[in-house]
Amino acid sequence: MIVILLFLYVKLVYMQQSVFQIQVQETLYIKDPTTSKVGKLILEQGLLLLEDIGLEEFTFKKLANKIASTESTIYRYFENKHQFLAYLFNFYWAWMDVNIAFAVTNIESSHEKLRRIIRVLTQKVNNDMRTPYIDEEVLQEVIAIESSKTYLSKKVDQENNAGYFVQYKKLVDRIANIILEINPSYSYPNALVSTILESSFHQRYFGMHLPRLTNEMHIQERLEDFLIDICLKTLK
Amino acid sequence: MIVILLFLYVKLVYMQQSVFQIQVQETLYIKDPTTSKVGKLILEQGLLLLEDIGLEEFTFKKLANKIASTESTIYRYFENKHQFLAYLFNFYWAWMDVNIAFAVTNIESSHEKLRRIIRVLTQKVNNDMRTPYIDEEVLQEVIAIESSKTYLSKKVDQENNAGYFVQYKKLVDRIANIILEINPSYSYPNALVSTILESSFHQRYFGMHLPRLTNEMHIQERLEDFLIDICLKTLK
DNA sequence: TTTTTTTGATAGTAATACTATTATTTTTGT
DNA sequence: ACAAAAATAATAGTATTACTATCAAAAAAA
Numbered sequence: 001m002i003v004i005l006l007f008l009y010v011k012l013v014y015m016q017q018s019v020f021q022i023q024v025q026e027t028l029y030i031k032d033p034t035t036s037k038v039g040k041l042i043l044e045q046g047l048l049l050l051e052d053i054g055l056e057e058f059t060f061k062k063l064a065n066k067i068a069s070t071e072s073t074i075y076r077y078f079e080n081k082h083q084f085l086a087y088l089f090n091f092y093w094a095w096m097d098v099n100i101a102f103a104v105t106n107i108e109s110s111h112e113k114l115r116r117i118i119r120v121l122t123q124k125v126n127n128d129m130r131t132p133y134i135d136e137e138v139l140q141e142v143i144a145i146e147s148s149k150t151y152l153s154k155k156v157d158q159e160n161n162a163g164y165f166v167q168y169k170k171l172v173d174r175i176a177n178i179i180l181e182i183n184p185s186y187s188y189p190n191a192l193v194s195t196i197l198e199s200s201f202h203q204r205y206f207g208m209h210l211p212r213l214t215n216e217m218h219i220q221e222r223l224e225d226f227l228i229d230i231c232l233k234t235l236k
Numbered sequence: 237m238i239v240i241l242l243f244l245y246v247k248l249v250y251m252q253q254s255v256f257q258i259q260v261q262e263t264l265y266i267k268d269p270t271t272s273k274v275g276k277l278i279l280e281q282g283l284l285l286l287e288d289i290g291l292e293e294f295t296f297k298k299l300a301n302k303i304a305s306t307e308s309t310i311y312r313y314f315e316n317k318h319q320f321l322a323y324l325f326n327f328y329w330a331w332m333d334v335n336i337a338f339a340v341t342n343i344e345s346s347h348e349k350l351r352r353i354i355r356v357l358t359q360k361v362n363n364d365m366r367t368p369y370i371d372e373e374v375l376q377e378v379i380a381i382e383s384s385k386t387y388l389s390k391k392v393d394q395e396n397n398a399g400y401f402v403q404y405k406k407l408v409d410r411i412a413n414i415i416l417e418i419n420p421s422y423s424y425p426n427a428l429v430s431t432i433l434e435s436s437f438h439q440r441y442f443g444m445h446l447p448r449l450t451n452e453m454h455i456q457e458r459l460e461d462f463l464i465d466i467c468l469k470t471l472k
Numbered sequence: 473t474t475t476t477t478t479t480g481a482t483a484g485t486a487a488t489a490c491t492a493t494t495a496t497t498t499t500t501g502t
Numbered sequence: 503a504c505a506a507a508a509a510t511a512a513t514a515g516t517a518t519t520a521c522t523a524t525c526a527a528a529a530a531a532a
Binding site (some may be wrong): 053054056057145146148149151152153154156157160165168169172173187188189190191192194195198199202203205206209210212213214215217222225226229230233234236 | 289290292293381382384385387388389390392393396401404405408409423424425426427428430431434435438439441442445446448449450451453458461462465466469470472
């Protein structure tokens with residue numbers, strides 16, 4: 001408990017509005033977009049544009065038009081669209097980390113913790129009012145589709161050094177520790193966790209677009225059951 | 237047995253050189269690249285270029301330079317680089333399908349079949365001399381990194397209709413049937429298979445680039461053990 | 473209210489993702 | 503071996519992308 005609270009204290013910053021706010025690293029932007037109106041507009045409308053047309057078609061020019069601004073302004077916040085995506089990616093996982101931390105607070109059983117974590121991972125999220133410029137439901141959609149593209153690139157090592165994946169790695173570690181509580185002799189805790197996380201995104205996507213690759217995984221309860229079943233049986 | 241041989245007969249085309257050759261669908265090219273010298277050069281050098289610089293940096297112009305030809309020539313074979321990738325993607329899975337078919341031939345036990353399949357999936361492949369213009373080892377590397385990009389796009393449904401994913405879907409079905417032999421009441425055979433397939437790529441990649449997300453999965457035996465363990469325990 | 477910072481407007485460049493045209497080379501059918 | 507057909511190379515051109523640079527205007531901070 002104390003460990004978790006300390007953890008939260010370190011990773012969250014207390015703001016004027018007397019709510020917690022999720023922070024991402026300085027390597028993920030040139031100028032912090034949360035500190036200005038245009039910055040927040042970039043986040044808000046950029047996310048919606050990404051949802052709309054996907055990463056490949058997404059350009060700063062189109063976003064600039066959408067927010068009635070200019071390319072040069074957006075380039076003052078983000079180096080390029082990949083950094084923008086990495087920003088959202090880290091925001092998402094930092095936020096999920098908090099959700100998961102709350103979901104397992106006061107739970108004794110490690111099995112139950114894992115079940116709750118998987119529920120949080122497979123559930124459709126609720127919009128978080130503390131960040132009005134980020135629609136978390138849309139964010140989840142976008143990250144599910146685009147996140148693998150952040151690391152499946154020739155620039156992985158460089159981007160990894162720049163901290164593009166810290167939040168994700170932290171979360172994997174945290175869940176892996178719970179895996180080890182359940183079965184301390186299991187050899188592949190991190191691998192199991194990252195497999196589950198990736199699968200939660202891709203299976204849902206397959207359910208919607210490539211149904212032959214899956215078994216109705218667009219239905220949340222099925223996806224949840226599928227993943228919990230794999231985890232608990234694997235750890236027995 | 238007979239079913240498998242018939243299957244092979246249908247999906248493979250007997251060629252002059254008295255060897256089997258893997259064929260991909262007509263929707264995956266404008267002009268069949270295997271029917272000409274430049275076509276084969278495009279495949280061969282295109283694959284190497286992809287390995288070298290990745291899909292994002294890959295352009296037909298660069299490939300044209302590499303093979304001392306022109307953009308317009310390449311465009312006569314493939315609509316764009318995504319179709320080119322889809323061609324390789326289907327070639328890969330068609331070829332793995334054959335490898336897997338041979339690996340399980342004459343094997344009685346379904347458990348053993350599954351073990352052998354996972355071995356084939358996680359092993360570094362050997363170059364297949366029947367297709368001198370495709371270096372299968374490089375192909376595996378490239379597909380591992382780029383394949384998700386074929387389906388994680390706004391054009392999935394359209395590309396799915398065009399048959400961009402048939403080979404992959406076929407293979408998933410085939411392995412899913414073996415899963416059902418092991419446990420006929422398991423509810424998520426296809427999902428388990430596609431999870432394993434994706435994981436076999438990504439875990440190895442994590443092992444090499446993002447080690448904190450996995451547990452030394454760049455070592456083939458570990459990856460194999462990890463995946464077999466998950467499958468067999470899940471199906472118990 | 474001056475200074476500093478941020479934004480908008482405009483311009484420009486090299487590269488990408490193509491399409492089109494025509495001359496030349498290669499393949500093929502007889 | 504030769505004409506006809508097909509394929510390729512060379513060249514040009516367009517709209518868009520992915521930036522960078524400059525400078526004036528607007529907004530925020532001192």
